Amino acid sequence: MNARNGMTKRIYSYAFLVPAGIIYFLVFLLPTGMSFFFSLTRWTLTDWQFIGLDNFKTFFSEPSLMIGFKNTIIYAVLTCSFKVGLGLLLGTLLCTKIRAKGFLRSMVFFPTLVSTIAIGITFSSMMHPTQGIINRALNLIGIVGPDWLGNTKIALLSVISVDIWKGVGMATIIFIAGIMSIPKDYYEAGDIDGASTYEKFKNITLPLCRPAMNTVIILSFIGGLRSFELVWAMTKGGPGFTTDLIASIIYKQYTGGFYGLSTAGNVILFIVVSVLAFPLYTFITKSEVDL
Amino acid sequence: MSKSLKKLIAVTACTALVFTMFTGCGSKASSSKTSSKSTNTKLTLLIDNQSSLDAFTAVATAFEKKTGIKTVVDLKPAGAEGDNIVKTRLATGDMDDLLFYNAGSLFKALNPADNFVDLSSQPFASRLDDVFKSTVSVDGKLYGIPGGSSFAGGWLYNKKVYAQLGLTVPKTWNELLANCEKIKASGKTAVVASYKDTWTAQLIVLSDYYNVHAQDPTFAEDFTANKAKFATTPVALKGFEKQQELFKKGYMNKDFQATTLDAGLKMLGEGTGVQYPMLTVDLPNISADKVNDIGFFPTPGDSADKNGMTVWEPNGIYISKKSKNIDAAKKWLDFFVSQEGVTAFATKSKAVGPYAIKDIKLPADSFTAVKDMMPLFSAGKTAPALEFSSPLKGPNLEQICVQNGSGIKTPAENAAEYDKDVEKQAKQLGIKGW
Numbered sequence: 001m002n003a004r005n006g007m008t009k010r011i012y013s014y015a016f017l018v019p020a021g022i023i024y025f026l027v028f029l030l031p032t033g034m035s036f037f038f039s040l041t042r043w044t045l046t047d048w049q050f051i052g053l054d055n056f057k058t059f060f061s062e063p064s065l066m067i068g069f070k071n072t073i074i075y076a077v078l079t080c081s082f083k084v085g086l087g088l089l090l091g092t093l094l095c096t097k098i099r100a101k102g103f104l105r106s107m108v109f110f111p112t113l114v115s116t117i118a119i120g121i122t123f124s125s126m127m128h129p130t131q132g133i134i135n136r137a138l139n140l141i142g143i144v145g146p147d148w149l150g151n152t153k154i155a156l157l158s159v160i161s162v163d164i165w166k167g168v169g170m171a172t173i174i175f176i177a178g179i180m181s182i183p184k185d186y187y188e189a190g191d192i193d194g195a196s197t198y199e200k201f202k203n204i205t206l207p208l209c210r211p212a213m214n215t216v217i218i219l220s221f222i223g224g225l226r227s228f229e230l231v232w233a234m235t236k237g238g239p240g241f242t243t244d245l246i247a248s249i250i251y252k253q254y255t256g257g258f259y260g261l262s263t264a265g266n267v268i269l270f271i272v273v274s275v276l277a278f279p280l281y282t283f284i285t286k287s288e289v290d291l
Numbered sequence: 292m293s294k295s296l297k298k299l300i301a302v303t304a305c306t307a308l309v310f311t312m313f314t315g316c317g318s319k320a321s322s323s324k325t326s327s328k329s330t331n332t333k334l335t336l337l338i339d340n341q342s343s344l345d346a347f348t349a350v351a352t353a354f355e356k357k358t359g360i361k362t363v364v365d366l367k368p369a370g371a372e373g374d375n376i377v378k379t380r381l382a383t384g385d386m387d388d389l390l391f392y393n394a395g396s397l398f399k400a401l402n403p404a405d406n407f408v409d410l411s412s413q414p415f416a417s418r419l420d421d422v423f424k425s426t427v428s429v430d431g432k433l434y435g436i437p438g439g440s441s442f443a444g445g446w447l448y449n450k451k452v453y454a455q456l457g458l459t460v461p462k463t464w465n466e467l468l469a470n471c472e473k474i475k476a477s478g479k480t481a482v483v484a485s486y487k488d489t490w491t492a493q494l495i496v497l498s499d500y501y502n503v504h505a506q507d508p509t510f511a512e513d514f515t516a517n518k519a520k521f522a523t524t525p526v527a528l529k530g531f532e533k534q535q536e537l538f539k540k541g542y543m544n545k546d547f548q549a550t551t552l553d554a555g556l557k558m559l560g561e562g563t564g565v566q567y568p569m570l571t572v573d574l575p576n577i578s579a580d581k582v583n584d585i586g587f588f589p590t591p592g593d594s595a596d597k598n599g600m601t602v603w604e605p606n607g608i609y610i611s612k613k614s615k616n617i618d619a620a621k622k623w624l625d626f627f628v629s630q631e632g633v634t635a636f637a638t639k640s641k642a643v644g645p646y647a648i649k650d651i652k653l654p655a656d657s658f659t660a661v662k663d664m665m666p667l668f669s670a671g672k673t674a675p676a677l678e679f680s681s682p683l684k685g686p687n688l689e690q691i692c693v694q695n696g697s698g699i700k701t702p703a704e705n706a707a708e709y710d711k712d713v714e715k716q717a718k719q720l721g722i723k724g725w
Contacts, residue, residue, distance in 0.1 A: 042719060045382045058715070064687075064708060129546040150486075150548025152699060239486065239548050240694025255375035256686030257400070258715055 032270070039264040048260075055264035064241040065265075068249040071156055072272075075163075075245060076224030082164045083220045084213065087171025092205060094172065095179045105176070109169040116166065120233025123162045124149060127234075149235050152242045159234050159243060163227065171216045178212025179205060214284045221280060225273050246272070332619045334362045335387035337377075339369040341488075341552065342391065342439075342606075343575055346640030353635040354626050360619050362389075370490040371686060381406050381611075388614040389623060391438045394426035394607040395679035398435070400720060403427075407434045408610040408617055415628050423647035426679045427607040435607025436624045437647035439640070442572040443600045443664055444498035444676065445589040450659070452479065452562045453586075460588045462595035464533065471542045474565045482537050483564035484547035484696060485555035492692035494568040495537070495590065497676055499530035501599040502592035504674040511680035517717070517724045522707040531695050531702035533590075538698050548697065552576075559585060570603060571643040574658050587660035589667065599672035600664065604679055605647055644668075682722065685712030 039055055041048040059065050094105055111119065126133045127148035135145035148158040182205065190200045228247035231237060237244035237252060244252070250265035338347055344364060351362035365387055367373045374397070380386045381401060390407075392398060401407075410416060411433045416424075419436065427435035446467075453459075456477055461467035471481035485491045503510055506526045513519035521527045537543060544550060544564060556573060558564030560581035568590070574582055589600040608627065610620045626632045633651050642653055643661060645668055653661070667673060678684045685691075688709055695705040717725040 044719070062708075062711065064690075128549045130549075131546075132549075147546065147548060150546070150697075152697065236489070238489065238690065238693055239697045240690050240699050242694075242699065252371075252687070252690075255371050256712075256716075257378065257719055258686075259719075261715070 035263050035266055038260065039267040042260040043263075044259065051260070055261050056268070058261060059264055059268060064244070065249055067241055068244045068246045069272075071243065072225055072227075072245045072247075074156065075160055075227060076221050076276075078157075078160050079163050079167065079224040079227075080217060080221040083167050083171040084216050086164070086168045087175050087216055088209075088213070090168065090172040091175025091179055091209075092201065094176055105173075108172050111166045112169040114166075116229040117233045119162065119166055120230050124234045127158060150239055152239060155235055155239065156243045159231050162234065163224070163230050166230070167220060167223070171220065174212050174216050175209060178209040182208045214281075217284055218277065218281055222273060222277050225276065226269070332360045332616055334360060334389060334616055334619055334623055335365060336362055336389040336391065336608075336623075337365045337367055337380075337387040338391040339373050340366040341369040341573075341576075343640035346439075346575075346636045346638075347391070349639045350627060350632055350635045353631065354623060357626065357631075358619075358622060360622070362623065370488070371689060374686070377401065384613050386611040386613065388611060388616050388620045390609045390611060391606055392609065393678075394423070394435065394604050395676075396682045396684045397678060398427060398607060398609075399429060399682045400716075403429045403434045403609075404432070406612055408612055408614075408620075410434060410436070410610070410621070410624070413621060413625065415625050418628065418649050420647040420649060422675065423604050426604045426675075427609075435609045436628050437605040438608040438627075439572070439605040439636070440642040440644045440646045440653075441602055441605050442570055442644040443587070443589065443602050443667075443673075444494055444570045445568070445587055445600060446498075446566050447559060447569050447571070447574070447585050447587055447660060448566045449559055449562045449564075449584055450586045451584050452565045460586070461591050462598050463591050463593060467591055468536075468540070471537070471540070471566070475542055479562070480544040480558065480564040481542035481566060482544075483550075483555045483558050483567040484543045485550040485552050486548050486693045486696065487550055488552040489689040489693050491552055491555070491569065492534075492696050493688050494570065495534040495696075496530035496688075496692055497678075498568065498590045498601045499533060499592075500677050501589060501601045501672075501674045502529070502597065503527050503677075505592065505597045505599065511677060514677070514713075515681045515683055515722070517714075520706075520710045522703055522710050528702060528706050531706045534692065534696050535698060535702045535705075538696050543696075571658075571660055571664065572603070574643050574660055575640045583659045585658070585660050587663040599674060600667045601676050602644070602668075602673045603676050682720065683713050683717055685709055685716050687712045 038048065040052055041050050042055070043049070090108055094101060094108070098104070127135075129135055129145070129147040129150060132148075134148065138145040146154060149155050186204045186208070187200060190204055195203070226247060227245060228251065231243055231245050231248050232251070235243045237248040246265060246269045250262050250269065253259075253262040253265060336347065336351070338344065344366065347364050351364065355361055367376045377386075377390065377392060378401065386406070392401075409432045411428075411431075413433075415436065416433055419433075423437055423441070424433055427433060448460075452474070456473055458470045458473060459466075461470055474481040503524075503526050507519075507524065510519055510524065510527060519527070521531070544558065550558075552573065553576065555564065555567055555569075556577050559567045560577045562584075571587060574585065577585060589598060591598055608624060610617060610624070614620055627636070628648050628651075630651060633646065633648070637654065641661075642657055644664060645653060653665075691705050691709050691712065694700060694708075695702060700708075714725060
């Protein structure tokens with residue numbers, strides 16, 4: 001009787017998963033498999049032609065496509081590091097006894113709530129070299145601001161800084177949750193032993209907020225690798241191709257009508273994210289400490 | 292605050308929030324006004340948002356007065372983003388009844404036989420200019436009517452400033468550079484560039500085509516047949532070199548990356564920017580009190596006697612095969628190319644070149660720049676732009692030209708990059724020989 005009971009229970013559990021499973025299969029697994037196939041073809045909306053790895057060869061041989069790789073890695077690494085660093089500092093600050101804590105928390109979090117496209121459009125008009133607010137303000141104190149989005153050397157950094165501004169709020173909130181969950185006993189013990197604020201931070205807060213830190217690292221790294229809307233709203237990958245990320249390249253190839261190349265780009269992005277994110281995740285979760 | 296007051300505020304705020312969602316439901320379309328004669332037929336027309344909405348609305352209003360059929364005009368972005376929308380809508384069967392879109396290679400890339408109605412047997416077909424017809428026909432079947440006058444690509448210039456600085460219209464590239472030097476010395480911008488609207492970056496390369504054609508008349512055929520390339524044909528490479536030369540010599544406006552088309556036209560009208568490589572199709576977008584200060588000269592080549600103009604055929608207006616109002620749409624097209632329709636259009640958007648309809652003449656109050664163009668037309672010193680003589684135009688030319696004009700990579704590298712782009716497109720379109 002126990003065995004039959006067990007099996008009925010299991011059938012029930014799986015039955016509840018079937019609807020979600022069907023949707024997952026149709027909307028995710030099946031198209032992913034199909035795109036792996038179509039990336040090996042040159043396809044139009046009515047017809048396809050098998051060409052093997054040509055699309056991938058094109059991707060890796062054209063400079064305007066390879067630049068996407070370099071930019072995406074830079075983008076992901078920089079946004080991730082700054083979001084973690086600033087998020088941790090702000091999180092620690094906002095967990096101490098300061099006035100207007102609630103207001104400051106909302107202020108830090110509000111950029112996450114605003115649409116990325118709206119932020120992109122606003123900042124790109126603020127960054128106009130002669131008429132934008134930023135350069136006009138700098139002019140008042142005598143500095144001639146550079147062309148934030150037109151200067152090929154700093155355009156990507158400008159977009160990255162806007163992304164950091166937008167994403168630091170989410171990181172801060174996650175850190176606040178992580179830090180708040182550290183039991184007060186540790187801090188009291190530290191006070192008894194005469195630890196300074198910095199020592200308490202380094203030896204108690206830092207190790208014990210590891211789970212929160214790992215979450216922030218993984219989320220912002222993967223988000224950075226896949227980023228599209230901000231760069232599209234601010235520079236459209238320009239000037240020329242200098243701020244192109246893999247995602248905007250995929251979009252450009254698609255609008256140019258090169259559907260096979262665009263599909264290949266998506267496959268490459270999938271592989272890049274898996275190859276980079278998976279080892280990173282395993283590495284950082286190894287050193288998690290139990291509370 | 293009492294509990295019930297808090298509740299009231301909360302409910303009001305939520306309702307207000309819900310209603311703000313509905314403000315986004317308005318579309319950017321405009322419809323013609325109602326008239327006494329009213330039928331249930333309604334036509335939809337898709338145009339790009341940098342063309343004259345007023346002119347199309349004027350024709351739609353006049354058409355409605357005559358036939359009672361309303362036309363709703365929808366807008367899409369210009370350039371590569373708009374191309375994307377057109378291709379997607381055609382693929383999903385969601386296209387408007389009428390589409391206003393480029394003729395030539397861009398049109399042919401839309402697979403006309405499958406997507407648009409054959410107009411060869413319509414009464415207006417014989418009144419259309421033959422060169423125009425070739426740009427909207429595939430396999431001998433006609434698919435579109437001219438959606439405006441033909442226009443030229445070259446240099447718009449501010450005549451007042453030219454007179455002030457004592458400059459004459461340059462007939463060779465070196466003369467143009469000399470003029471630029473004098474303009475730069477006077478503190479004004481010699482060459483206006485508006486790379487925020489990426490399509491405008493292509494103008495120098497594209498309008499130089501007359502000079503390419505004059506020296507190498509078979510370039511278009513060789514280019515299509517994979518025999519000639521931009522990077523390896525010196526006269527074709529010149530276009531890229533000319534563009535980067537202007538950047539290197541500092542003749543462009545300092546904030547060219549962030550300048551839009553409208554801002555550029557404003558600079559030209561006010562005289563702060565003196566010369567603007569542009570299509571004359573954008574003349575109507577210059578304010579009416581300044582537009583007749585603007586003249587036109589074609590992109591000069593190396594010698595004064597081989598000077599001529601690269602001409603663009605007008606965009607076409609096509610009828611979607613999936614339209615439910617094909618007969619009404621055909622009537623619309625017939626009206627558009629009649630003298631009545633042309634005059635209605637011209638009330639809001641004057642001709643920017645000769646009309647591609649055989650029996651319609653240019654009125655006397657045409658733009659100054661258009662009058663500058665007419666002697667070149669009459670003398671036959673014109674060549675249709677490459678996109679009309681060849682089905683190949685790489686979709687990334689806009690960005691490559693932005694790259695070129697920003698001094699990124701050498702002209703030869705950019706030309707080679709464009710050749711690769713064209714190669715991808717040729718293979719995608721399945722053209723023989725690639």
